[in-house]
Amino acid sequence: MTGKRKRGGGLGLLHHAKTITGNNGGGLRTGKSLKPQQTRQIIRRFHQLQKNKHAILTRLRQFYDISGCKYEVIKQDKLYRESFNSFKIPAKYCDNEIYKIDSTLSRSDLVEILAKIDSEIEQRGGIEKYQTASAQGQTSKRGGDSSKKLIEWLRTEKYAFKIGNDVTALEIGCLSPRNAISTSGIFTSVIKIDLNSQDPLILQQDFMKRPLPKNKTEKFNLISCSLVLNFVPSHEERGKMLKRITKFLKEPKDDNSIMSSLFLVLPLPCVSNSRYFDNTQLLKIMESIGFEQTFYHEAKKVAYWLFDWNGKLKRARFSKRELHSRSNGNNFCITI
Ligand SMILES: C[S@@+](CC[C@H](N)C(=O)[O-])C[C@H]1O[C@@H](n2cnc3c(N)ncnc32)[C@H](O)[C@@H]1O
Structure with missing residues (x-):
């Protein structure tokens, strides 16, 4: 796996996400005081990357035995480290683009995308930056x-x-x-x-x-x-x-x-x-x-x-099913 693929092809990259707010993002900048639009962008991008990461880790389980699927073990993988270190957030990058995680991706595809996501999160300032943005929204x-x-x-x-x-x-x-x-x-x-x-x-x-x-x-x-x-x-x-x-x-x-x-x-x-x-x-x-x-x-x-x-728990099940056919709707859901 070379990792040198065109955006939009190979590796499930990249398609536009429907965000919860429905807005498209722009570039993120660092700095202490963030404008409201910037805080929203940071929060949104962080949520997208977290969601992608979760989908990848779930898919990766099928390629590892339980102990091998530990995140810490995957992070030692040579491919992971190489992809993590070489990934640069493209200059012209729409923050609303997400990785497409589907069943066609191989184990190495998934590890490579995971590394890119982790690298992007780190380059954007990690969870601390996300929390700063959330805290500024609280002022x-x-x-x-x-x-x-x-x-x-x-x-x-x-x-x-x-x-x-x-x-x-x-x-x-x-x-x-x-x-x-x-x-x-x-x-x-x-x-x-x-x-x-x-x-x-x-x-x-x-x-x-x-x-x-x-x-x-x-x-x-x-x-x-x-x-x-x-x-x-x-x-x-x-x-x-x-x-x-x-x-x-x-x-x-x-x-x-x-x-x-x-x-x-x-x-x-x-x-x-x-x-x-x-x-x-x-x-x-x-x-x-x-x-x-x-x-x-x-x-x-x-x-x-x-x-x-009231302390009364019932045995009810709530699965994910479409309730509203909204072309611009987001995918938020809670299931039990
Ligand atoms: C958007 S901030 C919200 C902060 C604040 N409660 C507010 O209303 O503005 C979300 C916070 O939830 C924290 N968080 C998410 N999942 C958590 C968990 N399982 N246990 C503890 N904290 C969690 C994150 O680390 C993050 O700081």
Whole structure:
């Protein structure tokens, strides 16, 4: 495999992706303060590359035995290292182009594309750059910290009686230890975790690998999952994350006196412009794992939900099927 193939041919390169926002990207630049359009481009490109990477790793499993398919093992592959080191992001490169991963690709094709994706992510500044872009989107000038909406809801009568002396929270995908969840004074403790911590007050941890609570004191009254599910690369894993969240929530009481809630935020197009998903489907999935919506708010670009957990999990299955035939729709989906 030479790796010298024309763009648009060989190696599944490259075709235009339908992004969640439906916009095309331009070039990315580095720099401390990013313009809103640049932050959106960085976030979008990062999500595309992550999705591609996940598809490649899934396909690669068929070529390796389980132990050989470990990512760390693939990264030692000579072809991987050569492709990683030689890849340069083309000067004229549309950020909306993605690799086409299909069954025609051989093992070496897949390893080569994986190396190019990893190289592109590194050249673009890695997950840190993505997080900077996300954090800048959180500044008050840019519409701000999504957890303000949560605090506004928790201060309503509906929740006032559930806020006692010992109310705890877990924030999955935390970029700032100074956001409204942490500064509201509502919670006695807020455990903040992220795949890539940007602050000593944020624990570096993959929620999917966080040890399950051993007793009720290790469970939380509130879990925040804001703009995280759309970061998770596959619809199956998004469903798994939602189910896993239930294992970390305090047991609800019949009189509803205990807070056991989930704050969820998604980019609006996930529910407004997907071929495979919408708000009705989300609510069906949530209901099947015991969540009842208490608040919903649709902003221009983002949708917010607050759910109470009733502890009742049903044996329901939700697969990926077309719900809306939208030629410009995105492919966001959650399955269980
Ligand atoms: C777009 S940022 C959202 C940040 C913030 N919650 C907000 O609402 O703006 C997504 C963050 O989720 C984190 N993340 C994604 N999957 C995660 C996981 N499995 N465990 C912990 N953090 C995760 C990423 O590292 C990233 O920093």
